[in-house]
Amino acid sequence: MSSALWSGRLAGGLDPAVLDFTASLEVDRRLLPFDLEASAAHARMLGRQGLIPAEKAEGICAALASVEIEPDATDEDVHSAIERLLGDLGPWVHAGRSRNDQVQTAMRLWTKDACDRLSEGVRGLAVALLDAADRDGEALMPGYTHGQRAQPVWLGHHLAAHAWALRRDLVRLAAVRAGADTSPAGAGALAGSSLPIDPAWVAQELGFAAGFENSIDAVADRDYCAELVFACALCFVHLSRLAEELVLWTSAEYGFAQLDDAAATGSSIMPQKKNPDPAELARGKAGTAVGRLAGLLATLKGLPLAYNRDLQEDKRACFDQVDDLQGALAALRVCVAGIEFDTARMAAAAGDGTTVATDLAERLVQEGMPFRHAHAEVAGRVAAGERFDSPTAAEAAAARLPLAALHDQLARARSAVAGG
Numbered sequence: 001m002s003s004a005l006w007s008g009r010l011a012g013g014l015d016p017a018v019l020d021f022t023a024s025l026e027v028d029r030r031l032l033p034f035d036l037e038a039s040a041a042h043a044r045m046l047g048r049q050g051l052i053p054a055e056k057a058e059g060i061c062a063a064l065a066s067v068e069i070e071p072d073a074t075d076e077d078v079h080s081a082i083e084r085l086l087g088d089l090g091p092w093v094h095a096g097r098s099r100n101d102q103v104q105t106a107m108r109l110w111t112k113d114a115c116d117r118l119s120e121g122v123r124g125l126a127v128a129l130l131d132a133a134d135r136d137g138e139a140l141m142p143g144y145t146h147g148q149r150a151q152p153v154w155l156g157h158h159l160a161a162h163a164w165a166l167r168r169d170l171v172r173l174a175a176v177r178a179g180a181d182t183s184p185a186g187a188g189a190l191a192g193s194s195l196p197i198d199p200a201w202v203a204q205e206l207g208f209a210a211g212f213e214n215s216i217d218a219v220a221d222r223d224y225c226a227e228l229v230f231a232c233a234l235c236f237v238h239l240s241r242l243a244e245e246l247v248l249w250t251s252a253e254y255g256f257a258q259l260d261d262a263a264a265t266g267s268s269i270m271p272q273k274k275n276p277d278p279a280e281l282a283r284g285k286a287g288t289a290v291g292r293l294a295g296l297l298a299t300l301k302g303l304p305l306a307y308n309r310d311l312q313e314d315k316r317a318c319f320d321q322v323d324d325l326q327g328a329l330a331a332l333r334v335c336v337a338g339i340e341f342d343t344a345r346m347a348a349a350a351g352d353g354t355t356v357a358t359d360l361a362e363r364l365v366q367e368g369m370p371f372r373h374a375h376a377e378v379a380g381r382v383a384a385g386e387r388f389d390s391p392t393a394a395e396a397a398a399a400r401l402p403l404a405a406l407h408d409q410l411a412r413a414r415s416a417v418a419g420g
């Protein structure tokens with residue numbers, strides 16, 4: 001490695017084991033495009049303020065445009081690599097900034113971008129669910145409570161429920177993005193700078209909604225990271241509930257649906273198997289995602305202000321969380337897009353003669369019976385082994401949610417997802 005940025009004070013050189021342990025380049029090299037953008041804005045600001053010669057500022061911006069970090073680079077982090085790769089111009093760029101505000105600036109830019117990418121993925125899965133609801137939404141299925149058949153519902157009603165959960169994820173991701181949209185550039189190590197820098201100009205150049213209010217908070221705050229990791233964890237929880245149903249519904253025991261071959265895997269020993277691995281892995285990774293949230297909060301807990309190296313751990317949590325969620329969203333979208341429902345089998349389960357018991361009791365209420373008495377009467381008939389054919393499952397579902405209302409709901413879900 002070329003000597004560390006801070007080697008003036010510590011001339012002895014870092015033990016390789018310590019460098020290995022503390023370096024973050026392998027993780028944070030993905031911040032490169034964001035740090036380059038922020039570094040260029042910083043250099044332009046230095047030039048405008050007369051803090052470095054104009055030609056140095058221009059030279060830095062030109063050089064930043066073509067910076068690429070070698071695959072085998074051994075810099076401590078992406079910020080050190082950029083300064084090294086600027087060569088003779090490197091020594092000019094760091095006036096009025098610290099890696100503490102630099103890393104935050106790049107990370108907040110990355111977070112905004114990540115929220116946009118995730119929202120696209122969430123939207124894609126929600127649309128796939130609503131497309132499936134448009135195709136097969138008028139099929140009947142048993143709705144479940146306690147894992148037991150409860151009442152007949154339209155398949156579209158059920159699929160749209162997953163889409164509404166995803167819509168809330170979109171709202172949350174938009175809030176995370178807004179929370180990340182404050183520029184920390186100019187906060188320096190923690191205390192700002194005695195140089196006449198212009199943080200507001202840099203914030204505007206970088207497209208931030210605002211600049212920081214308090215420089216100490218600006219370098220210490222990782223709320224936006226925790227919020228991102230939480231929003232992803234909750235979205236993952238939603239995916240895991242969908243995934244669980246895909247696993248159940250595609251089992252021979254339910255037989256409600258088949259995955260497309262493109263969304264299933266086989267067994268190395270059992271020739272007949274068609275396994276819902278993407279759904280299982282989404283369910284499994286949801287557990288890891290929940291753990292990452294606990295891990296990040298534990299990292300932040302008890303940290304004194306302002307910057308501490310512990311905070312370097314925020315990146316792995318955020319990056320892994322976002323990577324996993326993006327992958328799960330894409331894979332589940334394939335599962336849902338290609339799913340084939342056995343609507344006859346679902347309808348048969350919905351019409352087993354018991355699931356309409358509540359609707360039958362409600363009919364008796366409409367004829368003037370108190371509900372508790374109606375419940376008791378129908379329960380007695382169920383206990384005696386009676387199976388009901390009136391109302392039918394379709395009549396029962398339609399009495400609660402007429403098909404026209406279902407289609408209205410699907411249309412509203414679609415526009416909420418498109419707009420959110």
Ligand code: ARG
Nearest residue numbers: 024077099100103309311312
């Ligand atoms: N790699 C560090 C991080 O991710 C960048 C900031 C380092 N600052 C420092 N003073 N060591 O947090």
